[in-house]
Amino acid sequence: MATRIERDSMGELEVPSEALYGAQTQRAINNFPVSHSPMPSAFIxxxxxxxxxxxRANQTLGGLDSARGEAIQKAAREVLTGKHDQHFPIDVFQTGSGTSTNMNVNEVLATLASREGVEVTPNDHVNMxxxxxxxxxxAIHLSAAIAVHESLRPALVHLRSTIDQRAxxxxxxxxxxxxxxxDAMPLRMDQELGAWSSQLGQAIERIDSAMKRLCRLAQGGTAVGTGINAPIGFAEQVAQELSEQTGLMFTPNDSFFASLSSQDAAVELSGQLKGLACVIMKIANDxxxxxxxxxAGLGEIELEALQPGSSIMPGKVNPVIPESAAQAAAQVIGLDSAITVAGQSGNFQLNVMLPLVASNLLTSISLMSNTARLLADRAIATFKVREDNLKGPLARNPILVTALNGAIGYNAAAAIAKEAYQAGRPIIDVAEEKTNLxxxxxxxxxDPAALTQGGIPE
Ligand SMILES: O=C(O)C[C@H](O)C(=O)O
Structure with a gap:
């Protein structure tokens, strides 16, 4: 591979000729060959x-000249198109502060900005x-808030409205x-699906609530939270700029010391994603x-056949979308455990498991967004109900006798249920013989349909 020589405060080293990044990124590439998973592009x-x-804030407040300021902005917009994503290769399992990724972005933007004919340096200008x-x-708050707003929430609303439509x-x-x-007392399918819808509605409420804390930003705290080297008004202007860029309402947090040393809002959102994963798991399992x-199973519904299920058993079709959904839910629950540990890793003025939090949170949001759409479109919208299979067991269900508790008492009703079950007879026939009703x-x-209304049967 062709290389060029780059320098940083530690000295010289070789980087690939084509790379937009510089020495600090290369050191991190060399230092952290751990998971071979780079930071998610949404985070970059x-x-x-x-x-x-x-x-922009530095141009207004911090004395950055407009040529450099405009060049950095142009470079950042280019990175936002995604066309330079391959120039951000640093592993998730890197320095706990994410300095390597910050410097990776500083270096790439400095390279791109310098192509505009001005000298732009990573530390003095891009990181000003x-x-x-x-x-x-x-960036953890910003990337997660954007992903929730643009992907997760619309996907959950879509899943919920698909469930409501089927209900x-x-x-x-x-x-x-x-x-x-x-077997227990009967219910209607809209009641069963309505439970899923209600669970999802409340999961959305909880995620919406977590978003409020997520929209409070650390920017302006700089090194330990005092704001050293940032001009007055910088935090407010950056929050305002990010709000305009995204349509979300960002503000500086009330304590930068808290923002730097904790990850409480990310832990909260991850916890709500875990709660959502439990909802998704329940729907998938049902x-x-x-x-x-x-x-030889319950056979109450027939999911859309999407692919041959078995490599050896011809004609077998499996519930692949719920299986995929259940695995995604399990993964989110696991990722939350790591985020919980990371959230406890605030040592004095800095949390030092930040890249892991960023990566796991974005992975969880993405898994839940994609899963919600798949469940909606390839399972819930398309399943058929096998109504004939539902009717027979319903009529024979001895538990219907619960409706006679008031008229004949629990013990007499239990005896009828037992006999109906042992003889395989409809409950109504046995009840007619054994009671004076x-x-x-x-x-x-x-009447099973009447029993789904609640209240005391009359
Ligand atoms: O990279 C920085 O800006 C600071 C670094 O994380 C440190 O506190 O040592």
């Missing part, structure tokens, strides 16, 4: 947004009025409820149980 773009906003210690926590189409379908996986069979009364009391 968030850092570029901060550099763009900082250049900033430290990794405020840039990286700001209203299926409000006539009555099925056997299950508790402990065992779908696969309902779809089980087609002959007439057929008409029993039909009314044991």
């Amino acid at each position: 773009h968030a850092v570029a947004r901060i550099k763009l906003a900082a250049a 009025g900033q430290s990794s210690n405020d840039v990286i926590p700001t 209203s189409e299926l409000s006539h379908v009555v099925k056997t409820g299950r508790t402990h996986l065992m 779908l696969r149980w309902m779809n089980s069979g087609p002959l 007439d057929r008409e009364t029993l039909e009314r009391l044991l």
Whole structure:
């Protein structure tokens, strides 16, 4: 590979000739061959947004001349198109402050900006009025807030409205409820799907609430939180610039010392993503149980056939979308554990597990966004209900006898249920023999559809 010589405060080293980055990035590439996973591009773009906003603020407040300021802004906009993503190769498992990634962006922007015919340096111009210690926590909040706003929330709203649509189409379908996986009292399918919708609605509320804290930024705190080397008004102007860039409402946090040394808002959002993952897991599991069979399972629904299920068993079709969703949910729950540990890693004035928080949070948001759309479009919108399979077990369900508790008492009802179950007979026939309730009364009391309304059967 052709190389060129670059220099930093530690001396000289070789970097690939084509690389837009410089010496500090190359040192980090050499130092951290750990996961071979680079920082997510959404995170790099968030850092570029901060550099763009900082250049504008520095032009107004910090004495950055307009030629350099404009060149840095142009370079940042180019990075935001994604066309230079390959120039940000540093591993997630790097310095805990994310200094390597901050310097990677500083170096690439300085190279691009210098092509405009002005000398722009990574530390003095691109990083002016900033430290990794405020840039990286700001980029965590910014990148996560953008991802929630642009991807996750719309995907969750779409999943919820798809569920609501199916629920209203299926409000006539009555099925056997299950508790402990065992036959229980009946309910309607819109009630069952309505539970998923309500869970999702509340997950969205919790994520919306976490967004408020996420929109408070570290920028302006610089090295330890005092704001050393940043001009007065810098924090406010950067927050204002980022708000204009994104349409979100960012403000400086009330304590930069807290912003630099903690990751509480990221831990909170990750926790809400974990809660969402539990919702997704529940929906995925209900779908696969309902779809089980087609002959020897519950067979209540038929998921759309998307691919051959088996390499050896011809004709087998598996619930691949719920399986994918359940794995994504498991991953989010796992990533949250690492974020929880990282959130505790604030030592005095700096949290030192920031790149891990950034990467895991964005991965979780992306997994949940994509999963919500897949579940909506390739499972929930398209499953068919096997109504005939629902009717038979419903009529024979001995638990319907619960509706007779008021008329004949729990013990008498239990005896009827036991006999109906052992003899495999409809509950109504056994109840007619064993009680003095007439057929008409029993039909009314044991009507599965009526039993889905709640209240005391009359
Ligand atoms: O990179 C910086 O700006 C500061 C660094 O993280 C440090 O505190 O040592």
